[in-house]
Amino acid sequence: AQSVAQPEDQVNVAEGNPLTVKCTYSVSGNPYLFWYVQYPNRGLQFLLKYITGDNLVKGSYGFEAEFNKSQTSFHLKKPSALVSDSALYFCAVKDGGFKTIFGAGTRLFVKA
Amino acid sequence: EADIYQTPRYLVIGTGKKITLECSQTMGHDKMYWYQQDPGMELHLIHYSYGVNSTEKGDLSSESTVSRIRTEHFPLTLESARPSHTSQYLCAGEDTQYFGPGTRLTVL
Numbered sequence: 001a002q003s004v005a006q007p008e009d010q011v012n013v014a015e016g017n018p019l020t021v022k023c024t025y026s027v028s029g030n031p032y033l034f035w036y037v038q039y040p041n042r043g044l045q046f047l048l049k050y051i052t053g054d055n056l057v058k059g060s061y062g063f064e065a066e067f068n069k070s071q072t073s074f075h076l077k078k079p080s081a082l083v084s085d086s087a088l089y090f091c092a093v094k095d096g097g098f099k100t101i102f103g104a105g106t107r108l109f110v111k112a
Numbered sequence: 113e114a115d116i117y118q119t120p121r122y123l124v125i126g127t128g129k130k131i132t133l134e135c136s137q138t139m140g141h142d143k144m145y146w147y148q149q150d151p152g153m154e155l156h157l158i159h160y161s162y163g164v165n166s167t168e169k170g171d172l173s174s175e176s177t178v179s180r181i182r183t184e185h186f187p188l189t190l191e192s193a194r195p196s197h198t199s200q201y202l203c204a205g206e207d208t209q210y211f212g213p214g215t216r217l218t219v220l
Binding site for chain 1: 116118141143145147152153154155157160161170171202204207209210211212213214216
């Protein structure tokens with residue numbers, strides 16, 4: 001069965017510093033991997049996805065994620081954090097089937 | 113977000129009422145999904161659809177039902193709302209790349 005883990009409930013980073021939000025997954029077969037951001041009282045906004053190809057995926061708002069098959073990880077990164085990046089971030093995985101499984105979410109706080 | 117529309121955005125109702133949460137899309141997505149999310153928590157799949165007249169239950173047991181008579185619409189119905197149904201309901205389309213803004217439901 002597929003699963004996804006976000007080991008950190010919360011990540012704190014100072015504005016201007018690089019940020020990383022961690023995600024590991026378990027899936028049989030080739031994974032489809034996603035990152036989303038959610039602001040208060042809003043739906044999820046798609047940031048980026050990995051299906052195949054280059055392990056470094058670039059997405060919206062300057063975010064990128066690196067697919068690491070040997071470590072079964074798909075960490076979200078940004079070189080320079082903004083206060084406006086503060087939100088709830090979800091990693092998700094699909095095994096090529098129909099269902100997408102979401103992680104528990106990581107709350108990112110960027111301090112000015 | 114503009115691809116998937118959900119109404120109402122907020123709903124407060126009494127126990128025992130029948131409610132329908134609307135989800136519509138303009139992009140012709142065959143696959144559509146309903147997720148339930150408690151505030152700040154993970155999403156749980158409650159229903160999905162492959163296309164017209166095709167619906168399936170998701171991983172989380174839910175007392176709600178869905179229909180898919182037209183590609184554009186994927187409404188979710190609760191025949192008799194209870195306080196335990198209080199949550200946010202998110203509709204998504206095509207590989208969950210597109211999410212609606214959600215309906216925040218409160219049952220008193």
